[in-house]
Amino acid sequence: MSQARPSSPKLADFLCFAIYSANLAYGRAYKPILEKLGxxxxxxxxxxxxxxxxxxxxxxxxxxxxxxxxxxxxxxxxxxxxxxxxxxxxxxxxxxxxxxxxxxxxxxxxxGLELNLVKATGLSVEEFPKMQKAVTTLRDNLAKAARGVG
Amino acid sequence: MSQARPSSPKLADFLCFAIYSANLAYGRAYKPILEKLGxxxxxxxxxxxxxxxxxxxxxxxxxxxxxxxxxxxxxxxxxxxxxxxxxxxxxxxxxxxxxxxxxxxxxxxxxGLELNLVKATGLSVEEFPKMQKAVTTLRDNLAKAARGVG
DNA sequence: CACCTTAAGTTCGTGTGCGATTAAATCGTA
DNA sequence: TACGATTTAATCGCACACGAACTTAAGGTG
Missing domain, CATH: 1.10.10.10 (Winged helix-like DNA-binding domain superfamily/Winged helix DNA-binding domain)
Structure with a gap:
């Protein structure tokens, strides 16, 4: 396994990859719950x-x-x-x-389908809405940029 | 358009939906850049x-x-x-x-494929790595939960 | 009214994600 | 060493996401 060059961008530093992989993780967490409902x-x-x-x-x-x-x-x-x-x-x-x-x-x-995966996030009651807000703002900024605005 | 009941869960409060839609937004932001490379x-x-x-x-x-x-x-x-x-x-x-x-x-x-969409996120230089870390931790917690650990 | 333009949904083809199954190679153990 | 269990990829079918093309309906202009 060869070494990366010092200048190589690291996957672990990409915010896009964090979002991408978090989305996959969410899908896997939801799947067993949702498939009971088909x-x-x-x-x-x-x-x-x-x-x-x-x-x-x-x-x-x-x-x-x-x-x-x-x-x-x-x-x-x-x-x-x-x-x-x-x-x-x-x-x-x-x-x-x-x-x-x-x-x-x-x-x-x-x-009873009030799916609650709050515990699985590991976030506290104070952190959860902050995180939710921050990701929502990120999404809206990205959407704005993709539309050519900004 | 009928009104929702007071007890109805709001999409805007779901962290999973924030992540899901942020992932879609990222994909749309990256697409025009990446399709130049095929x-x-x-x-x-x-x-x-x-x-x-x-x-x-x-x-x-x-x-x-x-x-x-x-x-x-x-x-x-x-x-x-x-x-x-x-x-x-x-x-x-x-x-x-x-x-x-x-x-x-x-x-x-x-x-020159050092894709840089930092500006599009609207995050400051201090905020960016914090957000990246927070989402990564979220992903790891969700993955742990999905494996039945925790 | 006739014609052009715009708008809303649908259809189609490509590329992921993923559960389930399969094929092949390796390992473990009697 | 023989053989069942495990490991690793690959294959298959289903369900998104989305660009592009198509169909139908509505709007605008003469």
Whole structure:
């Protein structure tokens, strides 16, 4: 195993890699919990977004989830097939599709699915919201930069 | 658009969602830079890991990248096809595959590919390493929890 | 109204992630 | 040494993420 040159950038110093690998770790932590419900992580946060605001358009939902319609459409169709939501064209604008939860979709919330992985983060009650805020700000700054602003 | 119930969990309070969406934002910020090189993000960090330590096994590389061989194998084959690395069985243990950079793979480092998105994060020089450390610790705690430890 | 432009979703192809299975090599132990 | 257990990659199928192209609907201008 040859040595790296002194100038070599270290993976451990990359913030992008920390975020990337933390995301993988979160997915692995959530998986055993979510698979008991037959949901993937993306399907789960889609349901959560609908708990927060029902009857959203695909585009509106995508804005909140940071996903394009080409990603959302198959997920929404899957959740519709599972009986958790309905999709219907907006009669006032047939281009848009309104997504709304079914009783089954709403009842997931009451089914004890208040996933709580706070303990697994190792963060204290004071640290948790600070971290959450900091990562959210980071995300918004990156999104701004990607749009060419800043 | 109906109102959410008071008890409804808000997406904006989820640390997992902050990480998830920050990862998407990072990918979008990196894409225009990396596609000039014809590399994806995962291919890029694989190259970085090999800059740091050349001649690694698939498993060893996977440990550093937090990826399994089922994910890495097609990526390594692609990078081999692009001429950036070689794959060969270890003569001392034919089960293992040694991955090593080619001159082309090493030269990517000199080609000014020291991607620097620090400014895009909006973090100060003092904040950046703190954030990087905090997210790394979070990732390690989550990984520990997912393994059933803790 | 006819025509062009814009907007919203869908479809398709590529590239990850990952669970499950397989193939091959090595190890351990009687 | 023979053989079952373990280790390491690779393969396969499924589910995202996303660029690009397509379809349909709405809006704007003459």
């Amino acid at each position: 949901l993937t992580y993306t399907q789960y946060i889609t349901i959560v977004a609908l708990w927060e605001n029902d009857n959203q358009t695909v585009g509106g939902l995508g804005e909140k989830l940071f996903l394009e319609s080409n990603t959302l459409t198959p997920i929404l169709k899957k959740l519709e097939a599972l009986g958790y939501l309905h999709r219907r064209r907006d009669p006032a604008d047939e281009r848009q599709v309104i997504v709304s939860l079914t009783d089954a979709g709403r009842s997931l919330r009451e089914k | 590399l994806t993000y995962t291919q890029y960090i694989t190259i970085v890991a090999l800059w740091e330590n050349d001649n690694q096994t698939v498993g060893g590389l996977g440990e550093k990248l937090f990826l399994e061989s089922n994910t890495l194998t097609p990526i390594l084959k692609k990078l081999e096809a692009l001429g950036y690395l070689h794959r060969r069985r270890d003569p001392a243990d034919e089960r293992q595959v040694i991955v090593s950079l080619t001159d082309a793979g090493r030269s990517l480092r000199e080609k």
